[in-house]
Amino acid sequence: MRLYGIDIASRLMLGTAQYPSPDVLAEAFRRSGAGIATVSVRREAGGERAGATFWDLVRDLGVTLLPNTAGCHSAREAVTTAQMARELFDTSWIKLEVIGHADTLQPDPFGLLEAARILVEEGFNVFPYTTEDVVLADRLLSAGCEVLMPWGAPIGTGLGLTNVYGLRTLRAQFPEVPMVVDAGLGLPSQAAMAMEMGFDAVLLNTAVAKAGDPAAMAEGFARAVEAGRLAYQADPMEPRDMAAPSTPVIGKAFLT
Amino acid sequence: MRLYGIDIASRLMLGTAQYPSPDVLAEAFRRSGAGIATVSVRREAGGERAGATFWDLVRDLGVTLLPNTAGCHSAREAVTTAQMARELFDTSWIKLEVIGHADTLQPDPFGLLEAARILVEEGFNVFPYTTEDVVLADRLLSAGCEVLMPWGAPIGTGLGLTNVYGLRTLRAQFPEVPMVVDAGLGLPSQAAMAMEMGFDAVLLNTAVAKAGDPAAMAEGFARAVEAGRLAYQADPMEPRDMAAPSTPVIGKAFLT
């Protein structure tokens, strides 16, 4: 998988928040084989949990870092946060979140597009966290985004793919664009399903960090992503309504 | 996983019918790591495709063989076929199919129970292919079956789990009994889901044999089964309706 000119080995991306301990975080990454870690700029820049310890931890993961603008509620906030991310993490990659709604943390289509335009202009490689809206997707691509990150369900809900029809439509509409299902997944089967539908990768955090055994769950998601990708490439059978014997019976006569 | 006193390493079981070639069958088994192969007694016993070649092939897979009574439509037929299987394959294991309906290949609850009673009596280790019916399940267990194989969907349809509620109920009702979801799966995500629901294994054939690339699909299902099992054991998060930020924001002030 190639994102903004960089080859990424794993199709699983993992967030770095909410783990019970730094050791568990590190172990979850190790077992997941994730190739990309998202990190919150805001947590890095200030606040009680921030600081050298976390920063060292994340750096030691040995994965590509994708800073995000989590917690930003306007284009202006997001742009400022992205600029800070570029300095802090020395990367032009930015996962762009502009939240428009407190209860669902739904992306704000207007602020998102505005911020994406500004950031592309400033040379960023933008990974927009978006909805399944095909018109918004089209605008983001026109603005210079080369990757889309549609949500599966609201952040942290674990509901899986709440709008399968919408996601299928989005996937079909832009077959050449790398797309990552981001947020809302709760179980590996849901990640496998996203991959079977032709999405290029999945990004998650809560389902791993809040599992009873985060490292085992991380490995579970990694296996599911591989499973779904293999199936997508292997040309699955068409489902049918009526049964067909998997074991055709030939020699009935021998029983009489 | 322990079935009738035998430890089985893999939780994926694979059928041996419908592959495009013997080589593809062997490669699919290799990549799947399946621990159990089902084989049709009737095909072995007669008919054009039967014979030494297929028999050698299956033996060379190096897996535990589970002969089945596919194609039997009465208890009498199934019992006779099981007896033949014991001689042919030198095993007391038998996957018991008694088909009661031509279009769906639905198990016949009456014939199934009758045949199970007879075969247990004769010392067989019976793996009954059954529906999600909890009363039937209870009778099969009382008859001496130690494993249940409820269907996901009719054989060969690839529809996945058509009655999730019924399967959940069955699983919850007999928590100690090994259960294998058998038939109807079309995609790895469905296998992962069955495992996440607490089933002990899955058995499939058509979804692998009829995929464009059977060996890759076999590996996909193997990864999905591992994914689902890991998730089941890792204590998943509870889904919730409202969003929760995976990245809590602490230091908002730094932006002002």
Next chain:
Amino acid sequence: MRLYGIDIASRLMLGTAQYPSPDVLAEAFRRSGAGIATVSVRREAGGERAGATFWDLVRDLGVTLLPNTAGCHSAREAVTTAQMARELFDTSWIKLEVIGHADTLQPDPFGLLEAARILVEEGFNVFPYTTEDVVLADRLLSAGCEVLMPWGAPIGTGLGLTNVYGLRTLRAQFPEVPMVVDAGLGLPSQAAMAMEMGFDAVLLNTAVAKAGDPAAMAEGFARAVEAGRLAYQADPMEPRDMAAPSTPVIGKAFLT
């Protein structure tokens, strides 16, 4: 709709248990226009709520009575209860329930078939409460049942149609047999869906009796049953994946 030679005007059948008061029960029946009321023989025959009052109430509804064997857990119990029903209500109609599982109140396929055979033999018109099992359905029909009453979901759950695929299969398999979806419905939309699928009627109790306003809910279900029946007969459009403008645009030029 003709059931055992009797024309029934309404396709909604209503139970008589659990209402907050006799007046509410009577009002619910009035607004529902239900043509058939089920009554529990056991409640009639004994117990604190039984007696002349309830009996008079039900008689005054002016609907056809269908006594049931609710609460019976064996063929013997059910047969005895049915015989009592014939005396009490002076009818050969009996809704046959033989419960096989405490948590789901699932019908016991074995006891149900046994009791159905005995009762048909004794001249009853049997309405078996059954699952979506097509083999069991076939046996019940062979035993002389002329109507089937498959469950939508376990009694009292309000879950709707938990196995749509199974119900569709059952409906398709016996196109000439009157079938009533019985139990598990919680909302009118679910009743409409059952009717759209080609079922001939629905029977419910809890969803009406336990609603905040049972009489309004009864009317809601009545409207839904009419809606679904009208749709079934009106030859619905085929769903399609892609949008088609409902308002074709012809004269675009006028805007330029």
Next chain:
Amino acid sequence: MRLYGIDIASRLMLGTAQYPSPDVLAEAFRRSGAGIATVSVRREAGGERAGATFWDLVRDLGVTLLPNTAGCHSAREAVTTAQMARELFDTSWIKLEVIGHADTLQPDPFGLLEAARILVEEGFNVFPYTTEDVVLADRLLSAGCEVLMPWGAPIGTGLGLTNVYGLRTLRAQFPEVPMVVDAGLGLPSQAAMAMEMGFDAVLLNTAVAKAGDPAAMAEGFARAVEAGRLAYQADPMEPRDMAAPSTPVIGKAFLT
């Protein structure tokens, strides 16, 4: 139901396109009891099917007319069309469609908001055809729209409610705003479900016009809308996982 100060008796709104004949259209309206008819301005303004005949027909329906801007792909087009509608139909009501995507006819969130702002400014009562996007909904309300018309599925597909979770969220977020599920419905049960979810009305066209018997289907949808509304107001039971006997058994002893 009160929309922009006008009391509307029926909660079913019907489109006027695609009927096999004017007589069938009139009969469908009669049997549906619909209180509002949508009409395409563009068809009225030009093109082969337009003209005095259709205009007279629609006027004779005796219902409130809601002209739409179907077929408009930009805010400018939609505004011009709305202005024309005001003259033609002598009403300030306008169903605002700004299509942003050819295959799904998805509303364009940007053009829609822009057009809504202009039209409200000009004194129109705007009924925006929108998605389930809560941020867009919030902007449309801020722009002065007093009603929202979220889609159920893409126009003309008959798929029903493709994003139940999203629609529930939208409904919950703005409890005081009249909302009409508009487009994509194929069967009455889907309309009933929308009403049970608390939507105030539904608008459809293709499912009626393209049914084998449009008038019967129109009546079916009318009954379903009533059913769903009654249920919504009647305080439905809570679904539960386990069965509960609707007929509690009291006097078991009498059978022994």
